[in-house]
Amino acid sequence: MSPVRSALRAGRSRGLLELRQSVTNGGDLFNHFFWPVLMLVTLWFLRDRPFGHGDIPLGALVLPSILGMNTAMAMVSMSQQLTADREDGTLLRAKATPNGVLGYLTGKLISVSGGLLIDLAIFLVPALFLVHGLAADRPAAWLGLVAVLALGLVATLPAGAVLGSVFTSARSQGLLTLPVLAVIAISGVFYPITVLPGWLQAVAQGFPVYWLGLGMRSALLPPGAVAVEIGESWRHLETVAVLGAWAVAGLLIAPLVLRRMARRESGSSVAERRDRALQRVR
Template sequence: MTTAIPTAVVRSAARQARITLVRKYTSPAGLSVVVVSLVVLVVLWFLRDAEFGVAQVGASGYIFSGFLAFGVISAAVLGVAGELQAEREDGTLLRAKAVPHGMTGHLLAKILVAPFDALIPMLPAIVGAAIFLPDVMPRDLLGWVLLLVVFLLGVVTMLPWGAVLGSVFRTMIGLAWAMMAMYAVAALSGVFYPVGGWPAPLQWAAQCSPLYWIGVAVRSVLLPPEAAAAEIGGEFRLVLALLVLLGWAVVGLLVAPVLLRRMARRQSGSTVQAARERVLAKGY
């Protein structure tokens, strides 16, 4: 028995991903996501001369690297988890389950959409920074290639865990609490700033999260070498960061399909109806 995905399913997933992207980013709600990117660009401009950390590196570089790192995490984890939860309650997953290879195609479409969901909201800031603040962008072709590798690996690493959250929590209120916890973990994991000056127990705790390694990887590409002085051990450890992220990706890709299959088996008309009645009664 072959486990290969039929070509027709791949084409259908690609078509679904294209339709999803066009609808999402041609609507007013979709276009509004660039507002945050523009606000970040304005902040970077006003802080272009400020310095941060023991190495006195420009604060704009730290802000921009944290923005890119969390953009990857937000799109791949929070975005995917929220969509899966909503689709479970509105019957989308039930309809996909009823079609041959429907769940496979539906999830493949999400995998294709996730990198664009991470990139498009950040694109105005990337273009603006490249024009007005070139010091916070990669300085050569190798830097751009490394940034692309870190970006894609970050999406691949976090996407399965977004699917895990979406399959584990059965209500939007439960998922909302999980998302709040994710924001707290991001703040304590060195996504936005280095944690080299923290007490040793907090440093070890931060390194247990893949979010920390995404932040380190992005900073190692965007910031000058002297910024490593503020990191744990006084170095960026880019190779180690990539290996750790790869390990988290492998584990996630093993765990997520199991939970998603269990979630799909539990989908039925009665569960969708119960979810609708709960939303009408409680508002969530």
């Protein structure tokens, strides 16, 4: 078996093990349920609220957007986990084995993607009973949803790995979370983006959150819902183009950045970060 194949196989085993641990650990289970339940509560209050003069309630418009938002937030989860593993020396130990960084990254992609799918299922299954006005009874809707989800993960997870390699401390992750929340706020998750000023619409369209929400709305909503979108179009080609561009850029840049980061890792740098963390605790 080739070294690369062995690394991928080890990464798969590592990712599945981390995923299994996340559904058997009390703290991780709480994290899996916290955001989906919070979003379900939000959806409960929006489920029958009318929007404009159409027949589609605001809750139906919001549901697929929340799915897109949570998919984009996997980027933050990826960054946080990579930063934490860098700080405690896990990445250094991976570097010490042949193709260890490749196996480590493979494992993280599997565990983060699997955790996201669990979170989406916790939210989506009860949400389908809360709101009406969806077109979720069509097989094409679920195929479209899966396609957008897969493309969205490829577009966001490598970007999360790049961001995780930039931060040297888990405490600095707030510098990432706040901008991501700002992007979510202008991406038409809880209200149509067309109510925003034109320049804010242009900014939002540069990030994957808006396009993930748009793609999932196009999959789950009836044709009439397109009236509240920009240009009254689902813009399928633009969705694929923007998410594809993010995916290509991430897949090209992430391995280079991770290899460079791994080369800079050493026992002394891990010990220095640990000492700084202990000083903060004291």
